[in-house]
Amino acid sequence: AQTVTQSQPEMSVQEAETVTLSCTYDTSESDYYLFWYKQPPSRQMILVIRQEAYKQQNATENRFSVNFQKAAKSFSLKISDSQLGDAAMYFCAYRTRGSGGGADGLTFGKGTHLIIQP
Amino acid sequence: KAGVTQTPRYLIKTRGQQVTLSCSPISGHRSVSWYQQTPGQGLQFLFEYFSETQRNKGNFPGRFSGRQFSNSRSEMNVSTLELGDSALYLCASSFEGARGNTIYFGEGSWLTVV
Secondary structure, X not given: OOEEEXXXXXXXXXXXXXXXXXXXEEOOOOOEEEEEEEEOOOOOOEEEEEEEOOOOOOOEEOOEEEEEEOOOOEEEEEEOOOOHHHOEEEEEEEXXXXXXXXXXXXXXXXXEEEEEEO | OOOOEEEOOEXXXXXXXXXXXXXXXXXXXXXXXEEEEEOOOEEEEEEEEEOOEEEEEOOOOOOEEEEEXXXXXXXXXXXXXXXXXXXXXXXXXXXOOXXXXXXXXXXXXXXXXX
């Protein structure tokens, strides 16, 4: 079974600075997708960024970028120029990419609570 | 374009009762999946429906069931409620159910079992 581990229960960063959230995963699959979701106090899950395992290039979305190390099974999220609105729980998630139907659903890590200090 | 809509948003039930939660996916999305979020277990996959068929199921007892209608709307049902079923239930939808497609979540339904 696939597992996703987020080793940092909580991170704190000054506004405008850069912070990196860690995520490792364990899988025997070679083709899969990785995601970072943000969950603010409203509890709605918001997709931040996604990475396809077959793509070597790291995904970026404005101030958000990932460092995807497939061999190390590592998928960290870097947030540049942190803003107060970035404060939230961040979840790393994994999903296999197989042929045909039968999606497996997302496997989530336990989350990292990100605090932005003004 | 409306997002994923879940109803009701909040509800309180008594142990032993049953509950039905509803989810309307984003227009055009045919895949609907359900997740349970609790402080202790985190986010766990319940099941996924695509074109009215359950494609996969997480590790939950048979008290948890669901269905999908022809318009892609989905319901999940929990029978014989237990205190441990108190959780945030999140519904998500994606286009055509392809595994890599972006999965959009609703705001969730808060269930409290007393």
